[in-house]
Every structure is written in structure tokens, then in C-alpha cells.
Amino acid sequence: MSILADTSATVIPSGTWSIDPVWSSLEFEVKKLGLVTVKGRVPGFSGTIQGGETPSISGTVDASTITTFDETRDGHLQAPDFFDTQRYPELRFESTAVETRGDELVVEGELTIKNITRPVELKGSYVGAGVDPYGNDRIGIELAGTVDRTEFGLDWNAPLPGGGFLLPSEVVLRASFAAVKAA
Numbered sequence: 001m002s003i004l005a006d007t008s009a010t011v012i013p014s015g016t017w018s019i020d021p022v023w024s025s026l027e028f029e030v031k032k033l034g035l036v037t038v039k040g041r042v043p044g045f046s047g048t049i050q051g052g053e054t055p056s057i058s059g060t061v062d063a064s065t066i067t068t069f070d071e072t073r074d075g076h077l078q079a080p081d082f083f084d085t086q087r088y089p090e091l092r093f094e095s096t097a098v099e100t101r102g103d104e105l106v107v108e109g110e111l112t113i114k115n116i117t118r119p120v121e122l123k124g125s126y127v128g129a130g131v132d133p134y135g136n137d138r139i140g141i142e143l144a145g146t147v148d149r150t151e152f153g154l155d156w157n158a159p160l161p162g163g164g165f166l167l168p169s170e171v172v173l174r175a176s177f178a179a180v181k182a183a
Helices: 071-078
Strands: 015-019 025-032 036-041 045-051 056-062 090-101 104-113 116-131 137-148 170-181
Touching: 045 137, 045 170, 090 116, 104 137, 116 170
Parallel strands: none
Antiparallel strands: 015 045, 015 170, 025 036, 025 170, 045 056, 056 090, 090 104, 104 116, 116 137, 137 170
16 A cells, blocks of 8 residues: 555554554664764554554653663663653653655654653654564554654753763654554
8 A cells, every 4th residue: 555645545554553562663863962873772662553534643662661772871861861760651652643745654743751742743654564474464654753852851961071062952763663453
């Protein structure tokens, strides 16, 4: 199934689709010092995609699973300076609109981090549908977008000796979802 230009057309096949975290990835990246892109991954997430006439995407993240593959940095991310996972163990996303614009899948929604909810827009594509080797119907969706981390209370930064700061406010989010049709 290809993406249709008509925003009222069915974008995602009908049914309820459970995002499979084993076949999917949820990642982020930030440009440290303005020089090097540091990437992170979120293995602890779950979500649902509703297809049909009114498609939607929702999901939750276990904030304690966020990793950049560096124990010291990951500990700092879980501390109050960033996600404060003791007080705010979960991040949430709930779409408010899922549609196509030209050849692009556009997902508008609300992202909640540290109990602060802000609108976000993710763009990408409905990759298609298929049957896996075990007979399960699957769909694929890829999305990306940028958020300003400071809008969610993730304000920590370090000044640099020559001026400026260690971290930018912008964080790139990337999602590659493989979802299986619910029985």
C-alpha cells in the first residue's frame, strides 16, 4: 500500500497494531559541542497504532531504560537534571492527527516528559505491510522530528570556556516501528 495524497484516505490499514519493541527502534540524537552527534536508544517502550479511517499512534517509554551506552552519562540522564526517573518514570506520546501530506506521513501529537506536555510533529512514511515468517500481519512506519528539550524541563547545560554551551536545545527523535496486528 502506498501513501495517498488525499488526507481523508486510509493511511494505515484498518485494525489495531501493537508496536513490537523487538522489531522496532526508538532513538534520539543530540549534537554535543556542536561537533559530535551523540545517539541514544530507548529499549523499554510500548505502543499501539490504530489504522483505518481515524488512525492514531500512542505509546509509553520507561525512562529508566534510556541509554547512550555510557554508564556515567546514562546515570546523569536519569538524575533530576534531566529525566528525573525516580519522580517521572514514564514518557508518553498520544497523536492528535495522522495524515498524509503529499508523499509524507505526518503525525501530530502531544509528548509528555516530566509531566510537561507539548505538541510535536513527526514526519516520515508508512513503509508498508507484510506477513512475517510466523504468519503475523505486520506494518512498518518510520518517523522523525525535532523537539526543544528545554520545553520539557530538561534544562541542564554546561558553559564552555570559549563561550556557548555543551548541549543544544534541539534533540532529534527517530522511530522505526514494526507493528503486529492484534488478534
